[in-house]
Amino acid sequence: MANVISYSVIDYVVGSITLLIPVIIGTWYAVKDAHNATRDEYLLGGRQMSILPVALSTFITFVSAITLIGIPAETFYFGGIIFSAFIGNALSHVIGYCTVVPLIHPLQLTSVYEYLKLRYQSETVRLISTVIGMLTNLLYQSLVLLSPALALQACVGFPLWVSIALIGAIGTVYTAIGGFKSVIWTDVFQTIIVFVGMFAIIIKACVEVGGLGELWRLSSEGGRVNMDKFSPDPRTRHTQWSLIIGFIFMKFSHHFDQASVQRISSLRSLRASKIMFLLSAPLHIVYGAINVLVGLATYAYYSYHNCDPYEAGLISNRNQLAPYFVLHALTDVPGMAGLFMGALCCGSLSSLSSGINAMAANTVQDILRQQLRNLEEGTITLITKLLVVAYGTLAIGLAYLAHSMDGPVTQLSASVFGALGSPILAIILLGASVPWANKYGALAGAAASLTFNLWMSLGRVFHGTPAKPLPSVSTRNCSVLLLDPAEKSDLSRSQDVLETDAFNSYNSSMWNYAMPVSTPSYPMGGRETFFLYDISYEWYTLIGCLVGIGIGLAVSFLSTLQYERKKCVITRCLTYTEPRYILPCLRNFWGMRELPTEAIGKEDSVREDENTKGNLHKDSKITPSSRHRILI
Incomplete structure (x- = not known):
């Protein structure tokens, strides 16, 4: 069997x-x-979208080819305990049903960073958060776009630049011309392809190893069904505590992502948005189970045949395992290879389309808001489409540049990317939870969170203890299993093919990004590693949030006391915000009451007035000085 x-x-x-x-x-x-060229129509589907397609889109938006490739490899080498991460994802949707959706939907936002402007009355907080969020999004899109391109190059022989350009161009074109509705409905199609493709792989793999029972037996004997790890040590890479709790917070940062806020705001009513959000939870459970089963099936297959492709040198990094398994072990089924690669492409296209649409929305609503305020809606919509094309092109370029990154540079970029999520989440949770939190606290908390997380993640890259995979399977039958008799004489040539630049770049870009903490990074000089450098990556978002919120509260309280020149009990402190910017579940705790609709004005109750640079609408009866008296 040829390797390409x-x-x-x-x-x-x-x-x-x-x-x-x-x-x-x-x-x-x-x-x-x-005929309906408006921003609301192009970026939010006219706020009249249906529940089911938006639920499927919300799910698939944060599913990428990195997950489709990385989770089976993670399961093969570290065990199926990674499934608990998807339990954490699902639980975060349940929590978001009670918190995120009731906060975001009534505000009728177009950009998530509009909330920060409204809440903190600070353009600085808004712009800094926008820049960090867009940078994170852009880095993610480039890596997502690179994933299927590298798989196609390594396993099928497609030139890298052709794959990147083709997939990137398709995602950019249909997003630019069709807007939010095309993103939603293509996400529905792509969700179906992903699930059908993965189910087909599981069924075929089970047949290959003798059924689901045999798959489970071989996986259990190999220690891959390791769901009983409950260590309280935060340095342990995967435990039930770190996976469930850690991924609740990781996923929570996605709930306040621009793409997620657009979907919440696109539905007709709060009730519809809450139902949509809740429907996404079981999809994560099913998706996680499918990916873990693919990993277990891959392990059972190679365990049964006594061959580990990575240890045998047939693949150059662990993340190539799932594509290699499907494209070489299951190719007797016509269309299986095309279906799997279709699933990979769909995973990337869904994330890419949502990402560039979100960045265009951020640019129009947050960065160019004042410059565009006097233009007609049709002109602004055209500019938004051009921005989609620009960001899609930029993602394609960055994806190709990422191909040339290797070693510590890629590990560094992956760790930095992972640290960028918690500062924004800390700012939002601080403002949504504490009415007297102010812009000074938000900026100080974000800076502290970003600094602390970068310190931990970079320390992990350069000084952390490497993760140790579970004992692997034998390699003694690899030549018999993987090579046809006529090809045995060409074994050396096949090995040369496997060690091309494409595989080396795949190694650096894919394995390091998908699971950055498992990348070998040896402590310098063999010295004992500092405690924080070995903290599991699953705790980064939670730790960053705690640091950001803690510093933010302290700075806000001290600055409030200085401003008011008097002491006050925390729970009865004067507030500088309105109840609608606080999580509904905490309004009673702070003694806040909802303002009468007639006092707010319908327009002011749902969105920021673009013509007053973030101040309350001129027709509103609520003035800045009266905000102090909202508490009972």
Whole structure:
């Protein structure tokens, strides 16, 4: 069996359909909504979207080819305990149902950073958060775009630049011409492809190893069903505590991401948004189970045949395991290779389209808001489309540049990327939880959170103790299993193919990014590692939030006392915000009451007045000085 295989006709047909349908959907909505060129229509679907498609889109937006490749490899080498991370994701949706959605939807935001402007009355907080959020988003899109391109190059032989350009161009085109509706409905299609593809792989893999019972037996004997780890030590890489609690907070940062806020705001009512959010929870459970089962099936297959492709040198990094397994062990089923690559492309396209649409919304609403305020809606919508094209092009360029990054540089970028989420989450949670938190506290908390998390993550890269995989399987039958008799004489040539630049770049870009804390990074000089450098990556978001909120509260309280020149009991302190900017579940705790609708004014109750640079609407009866008296 050759290590770079040829697609059959049916594989090309399946792959072509996967890439063609999103363009058709985008074109359809471009023609259908050509007469209604407004920002709300282009960025939020007119706020009239249906529950189920938005629920599927909310789920698939944060699912990428990195997950589809990384989770099976994680399961193969570290065990199926990673499934608990998806339990944490699901629980975060349940918590968000009671907190995030009731806070965000009534405000009818277009950009999540509008909330920060409204809450803190600070353009600085808004702009700093916007820049950090967009930078994080852009880095994520470039890595997401690189994932299937590297898999296609390594396993099928497609040139890297062709794969990146093709996938990136398709995602950019259908997002630019069709807007939010095309993103939502292509996400629905892509969700179906991902689930069908992964289910097909599981079924075929179970047949190969003798059924689901045999798969479970082999995995259990190999220690891959390791769900009983409850260590309280935060340095332990994976435990039930770190996976569930850690991923609740990791996912919570996604709930306040621009793409998620757009979906919450796109539905007709608060009730519809809450139902949509809750429907996404079981999808994470099913998706996690599928990915872990693919990893267990891969382990059972290679355990049964006594061959570890990575240890045998047939692949150059662990993250190539799932593509290698599907494209070389399951190719007797026509279209299987095309279906799997279609699933990878769909995972990337869904994240890319949502990301560039979100960045265009941030640019129009947060960065160019004042410059565009006197333009007509049609002109602003056209500018937004051009921004989508620009960000898509930039993501393509960064994805290709990421190909040339290797070693510590890629590990550094992955760790920095992981540290950027908690400062924004800390700012939002601080403002949404404590009515007397102010802009000084928000800025100080964000700076402290960012600094502390960068210190931990960079220390992990350069000085952390490497994670140790579980004992692997034998490699004694690899030559018999993987090579046809006629190809045994070409073994050395096959090994040369496997060690090309494409595989080296895949190693540095994929394995290091998907699971950065498991990348070998040896302590310098063999000295004992500082405690914080070995903290599991799952705790980073929680720790960053605690640091940011703690510093933010202290600075806010001290600055409030200085401003008011008097002491006050914390729970009865004068507030500088309104009840609608505080989480509904905490309003009673702070003794806050809802303002009468007639006192707010319908327009003022739902959005920021663009013409007053963030102040309350001129028709509102609530003045800045009267905000102090909102408490009972």
